Amino acid sequence: MRTRRALTAAACGMALLAAAGCGSSYDDEADAPQDEGGGSQKLTVLIATSGEAETAAVQAAADAYEAESGNTVEVQVAQDMNQQLGQAFAGGEPPDVFYVDSSQFANYAHGGSLYPYGDEITDVDDFSPSLRQSFTYEDQLVCVPKDTSSLGLVVNTGLWQEAGLTEADYPTTWDELSAVAAQLTGGDVTGLVTSNEYQRLGAFMKQAGGWVTDETQTEVTAASPENTEALEFVQGMLADGSMRFAADVDAGWAGEAFGKGRAAMTIEGSWLAGAMELDFPDIAYTVLPLPEGPAGPGTLAFTNCWGVAQDSAHRESAVELVEFLTQGEQQIAMGEAFGAIPSRQSAAAEYLAAHPEDEAWGASGEGVQGPVTARGFDRVLAQFNTDLESLRTGDPEAILSDLQRYGEAALEENQ
Amino acid sequence: MSRAVETGPRRSRRSGRQGVWGWLFVSPATLVLGLFLLLPILMALWVSLLHWDGQSDPFTGGETDFVGLDNYRELFTRDGLDRTLFATSLRNNAYYVLFFVPLATGLALTLALVVNQRLLRGRGALRTTFYFPSVTSTVAVSTVFLFLFQGSGAVNGVLSWFGMKGPNWFADARGVVWVVLGGLGLVDPDHPSGLLAEHDFLGLSWFEWLSGPSVAMCTLLFLAIWTSSGTFMLIFLAALQDVPRELEEAAALDGVTRRQMLWHVTLPALRPVLFLVLTLALIGSWQVFDMVYVMGQGAPGNTTLTPAFLSYQSGFGEADYGQGAAIAFILFAIILLCTGAQRLLLRERTARTSRKAVR
Numbered sequence: 053m054r055t056r057r058a059l060t061a062a063a064c065g066m067a068l069l070a071a072a073g074c075g076s077s078y079d080d081e082a083d084a085p086q087d088e089g090g091g092s093q094k095l096t097v098l099i100a101t102s103g104e105a106e107t108a109a110v111q112a113a114a115d116a117y118e119a120e121s122g123n124t125v126e127v128q129v130a131q132d133m134n135q136q137l138g139q140a141f142a143g144g145e146p147p148d149v150f151y152v153d154s155s156q157f158a159n160y161a162h163g164g165s166l167y168p169y170g171d172e173i174t175d176v177d178d179f180s181p182s183l184r185q186s187f188t189y190e191d192q193l194v195c196v197p198k199d200t201s202s203l204g205l206v207v208n209t210g211l212w213q214e215a216g217l218t219e220a221d222y223p224t225t226w227d228e229l230s231a232v233a234a235q236l237t238g239g240d241v242t243g244l245v246t247s248n249e250y251q252r253l254g255a256f257m258k259q260a261g262g263w264v265t266d267e268t269q270t271e272v273t274a275a276s277p278e279n280t281e282a283l284e285f286v287q288g289m290l291a292d293g294s295m296r297f298a299a300d301v302d303a304g305w306a307g308e309a310f311g312k313g314r315a316a317m318t319i320e321g322s323w324l325a326g327a328m329e330l331d332f333p334d335i336a337y338t339v340l341p342l343p344e345g346p347a348g349p350g351t352l353a354f355t356n357c358w359g360v361a362q363d364s365a366h367r368e369s370a371v372e373l374v375e376f377l378t379q380g381e382q383q384i385a386m387g388e389a390f391g392a393i394p395s396r397q398s399a400a401a402e403y404l405a406a407h408p409e410d411e412a413w414g415a416s417g418e419g420v421q422g423p424v425t426a427r428g429f430d431r432v433l434a435q436f437n438t439d440l441e442s443l444r445t446g447d448p449e450a451i452l453s454d455l456q457r458y459g460e461a462a463l464e465e466n467q
Numbered sequence: 468m469s470r471a472v473e474t475g476p477r478r479s480r481r482s483g484r485q486g487v488w489g490w491l492f493v494s495p496a497t498l499v500l501g502l503f504l505l506l507p508i509l510m511a512l513w514v515s516l517l518h519w520d521g522q523s524d525p526f527t528g529g530e531t532d533f534v535g536l537d538n539y540r541e542l543f544t545r546d547g548l549d550r551t552l553f554a555t556s557l558r559n560n561a562y563y564v565l566f567f568v569p570l571a572t573g574l575a576l577t578l579a580l581v582v583n584q585r586l587l588r589g590r591g592a593l594r595t596t597f598y599f600p601s602v603t604s605t606v607a608v609s610t611v612f613l614f615l616f617q618g619s620g621a622v623n624g625v626l627s628w629f630g631m632k633g634p635n636w637f638a639d640a641r642g643v644v645w646v647v648l649g650g651l652g653l654v655d656p657d658h659p660s661g662l663l664a665e666h667d668f669l670g671l672s673w674f675e676w677l678s679g680p681s682v683a684m685c686t687l688l689f690l691a692i693w694t695s696s697g698t699f700m701l702i703f704l705a706a707l708q709d710v711p712r713e714l715e716e717a718a719a720l721d722g723v724t725r726r727q728m729l730w731h732v733t734l735p736a737l738r739p740v741l742f743l744v745l746t747l748a749l750i751g752s753w754q755v756f757d758m759v760y761v762m763g764q765g766a767p768g769n770t771t772l773t774p775a776f777l778s779y780q781s782g783f784g785e786a787d788y789g790q791g792a793a794i795a796f797i798l799f800a801i802i803l804l805c806t807g808a809q810r811l812l813l814r815e816r817t818a819r820t821s822r823k824a825v826r
Binding site for chain 1: 520521522523524547548549552617618619620635637638640657765766767768769780781783784785786
């Protein structure tokens, strides 16, 4: 009996030792040792690509950097970015440079996985201010946006003319939007199709003068008369059938409905250009600025940022690589390759001068809202999106008060 | 008794030595099991007691944020989004189990009885056909179903031949109970009122608890029953072929009808296998994940959210690994309880007493 117990103990001990061995790759020290020995360094870059065009463009930029610096860069494409990056952080061996999704930003920044390099980038004020705000954690600019894309109103020019509308009818106010949407609706075509997400409908909240949080993301401002007004306007359009959600017209996303001609208008960002070129190259469309609401113009801007790992052994070279990738020239090249609009305002101006048709997607400055990046907001906003699904029959005020309640709870947890 | 005392020391010494050898021989397997099964479970249990964001080592002291049962409390007692989501996922999965287990088992048994008939022509072809859905990958089948059940998809096309207008299956979050009762004009599903709307349990109103599976969940159920009944059929078929011919012949001599034969001869002989199939179905249906991941990730209206998917989402989506692990352990407990209850219900009462009598 005693031998048996001893054996069991020995087995458990060995198992524990083995497990401890597996776990020892964690870096327990406060700071990762830096590989400062001269010569060539090897950097890994992990990206979540939108398609072959983007992968090729990033690879080309990395090759250009290799030639200039003498370091080698390996570009890897993630299948499931959040999971792979999460595992890499947990395993203590993250890639040196990687895309950071805005919804994950606060988690990584809070966990100390991101090396805040904002002040090492030259002319950092050139980046769009609303996006800089989104990637600021504890008053420090942690990472810089790789590109930007604002929402625009995209119009199918063929359907537009069929409905007897001209350029003079391009909507600039909510009333005009709802009027042309009603005029465009008929048969299989719905005037405006978009997703039931705050990432689209939030633009109306912004135009009404509201938003989910205040500017510094320290207070939830969801339950406000402005937001209610915005959702009620959307509800009105949903009720009279001139606006429908993508799922209700058998589309995976609004771009698909738009490409298949089931939607005369949609609200999307510059990523639509790539999708249209790939799947529906024959559809002609025009990009307009979103119509103004009661509080003036408003749109939402989206992006990822270039994260540099705190645990990287090559932080200096990694920052150098990011600096290279985000200089105006490279950003314009990326724009040419897959339609991403430069996040440096000077480069954006240059790019948009050459591509005036993308003007509305490149909006920056006043009225442009960056994504919510407060920690723990991911599931709160996911629930908001779920509630928005039933906006047509739901109560906007109740939806917003739920968002307010859950949002406050999430912020409280961060304190 | 006295013999046992006499031989006691010698036997125990021998069995002791045998024990050592035994342990030695099974030690590789034990080590592997311990390292890759038991240890990760214990590690997960530890993580479920932490507030861990996945960016530090949870097993060294100091850095870890030990919160005790906080993750469990958030799921059961603290009013908030976490509890509502968890309760919703439990409701969805409970309805899923409620429909899946009996329907899949019943269908599988029926199919097995059909293809077990000796006089049936083309048995081989039928067996292959019924088993086929189980061989194909769930992910592939799910993707095909997404197209079949679109608002303007093939299923609604067929329904329209009969003058019926099918719902937009995957975008329909209405619970079928209220759809049916609403269709009969008994309740107004859009405006719940009275007792059902005012009372709630775990942050979900009674109205929501009683809604039944949503229309979207029904398509998932249909898919699951269709794909898994083949496997269960195979198990039943193997067992049916083991039922002794003599039993059936004896019963036939006694002049039983086919129904009596089924109830009093075949089914009792299948009892252990029935338990196996029910257990497999129960465990499988509490862990449903892949279909949910492919077909909607909880949408529409969180009605296809399951605890397994919620656990994944909390962990890898929101970097709240503690809560993800806590959900996984609650799921584990639910499965254990259900299987235990089922074992109790299906135990062989008569057989046990007779065995005791023999002893």
